Amino acid sequence: EAEVAQSPRYKITEKSQAVAFWCDPISGHATLYWYRQILGQGPELLVQFQDESVVDDSQLPKDRFSAERLKGVDSTLKIQPAELGDSAMYLCASRRQGVSNTEAFFGQGTRLTVV
């Protein structure tokens, strides 16, 4: 069964350092989402791609976060510099088409701890 792959699973970094997360969506999925989930809260959408284009990054802290999906396939989310408040689970999800009646598939996430 196809899965959304994310790496690394766990990351510990010092504040002010740069950190990057990688996501490989299910093949053929045009829509890709990055979420941040703080413990005890629901996932918060950071950025959404349709193929290689960003269609929503209204909640992305653009002074320190960046995301790209250059070839419309895999994607990278970067934080520079990391802050203590960035400690969270970062989830990637993909969807077959940009319509509302298909399910989104989530990866296992990357657990980031900033010390």
Next chain:
Amino acid sequence: LAKTTQPISMDSYEGQEVNITCSHNNIATNDYITWYQQFPSQGPRFIIQGYKTKVTNEVASLFIPADRKSSTLSLPRVSLSDTAVYYCLVGERLTGGGNKLTFGTGTQLKVEL
């Protein structure tokens, strides 16, 4: 923006039926209603999706009244392994294409023996 409101938590016992209701007063005409389940330290997993009336699959049923301003996820005969957070989502179309998936706080379901 079609926001959703759900109970923060629910408790149940093994073998019982659990119904979790979600309100979405501002749902748009073309929006589907989707429910996800999330276990600790895992990504959310799709449970069921519907547009109107009733939808049933191997794990749950989804009831949607005619006005579509609410929906109820029904889990028949829950077990300990159903202890998880359940999220109700309503799709929001974006100008650039695709649908936004906005999660609320979810409902923490705890199933006991």
